[in-house]
Amino acid sequence: MKREVLAIRHVHFEDLGSLELVLGDRGQLVRYLDVGRARIEAPDPLDTSLMVVLGGPIGAYDDALFPHLNPLLAMLEKRIEAGLPTIGICLGAQLIARALGARVYPAAQKELGWKPLTLTDAGRASALRHLEVDGKSTPVLHWHGDTFDLPAGATLLASTDVCANQAFSWGGHVLGLQCHPEVLVDRFESWLVAYPGEVAESGGDVVTLRAETARHGPALERAARKMFGEWLDGVEPSK
Template sequence: MKTVLAVRHLGFEHLGVWDAALADFGFEVLYCDPTVDDLDSIEAVEPDLLVILGAPIGAYDDELYPFLTAEVRMIERRLAARRPLLGICLGAQLIARALGAKVGPMADKEIGFSPLELTDAGLASPLGHIEDWPVLHWHGDQFDLPEGSILLASTGVCPNQAFAIGPNVLGLQCHLEADAREIESWLVGHCAELIASGRDPRAIRADAARFGPQLETRASRVLRSWIAGWE
């Protein structure tokens, strides 16, 4: 059986709505937790797909969270092997860091549902399936575009939202994987960030109910198209 290894930093930030699509492609999903697992002992090249999920920490916070150093080494091994790699939020920032790009704080956090502005390359990519549809943003940092990558999407407050390197490396700042039916876990898990940034959880909850059902269908199409492009 083909395998997906997902590096999960928080219990509620998992592969979510993408589970069904991965199962249809015949993938078994395995998780590892970098806060407790020894990433240097994990074979980063072996899984058919490696996914680095999100977390509310900075991509360069190694002094505060030393496991990030090993996580970057893991990504570097994967990139060197040219094997399928997907990064979401922090995961995309760590891929950018591994490729030598700068990652740093934005002027303000981007939290809530809003659409991406797709580039021409983005429209022609799997992200075309989410054209003009609001997606979930939840980040305060941003990445510079890594050398050799193609910009796929932007927003008004975050110019680099998604990038691709060839057919099988994809970095997404937004959370296409998030299951809107589980938004309450996000609202509770990130409650301190919401309060500090002045965001109203009631607005995010309402948008999750409004946009979630169609977003799930569109996000599934994104993943299916991307996998089909490198299989």
């Protein structure tokens, strides 16, 4: 197995963010596979030390519109069954949930903006504990219109008032994050340029969201780097 990270990227600016900084500190190379620029079925999902499926504006159930979803789901199923470290963020978490047999569907309410997570007891005992400091939760970025049922055998780690299943673990080697703890302030403007219509439809505005990102983003970056680092410590083979 290569000491390399395979990141499946649907939108160029929805990258690994703070997770990539942690991986760089550890000397791990990142290979991005951009959907639409390569054959998604080409990589062997068992050939890398970590696989991350990133976010995007499509539905995890839109197989008929986006044929790459079927081979991607097959990759996830194969990797999860092999017990190899796997992370899903937003759309990636939804795809992991689907690969584990859970239903993915439109949420009753779009969740877009900054708000804290409510961690479960299991969440506070996990690497997500870094998202709470002295009992106060760090606001994280939310940007999704779909949700999913908790997969069988999964452990719920976090929720919000409008999205019950915000984060989960499965089998000790799988982490699903509906929210965006990876976001970096200095890369966020691309989100605003690409999706102003979504911001408006959610009842928000670009100026306010930019200001909230500048206010909350630095604390999230610090917390997320600690979170991702601890999670990686738990799944990386001992040297």
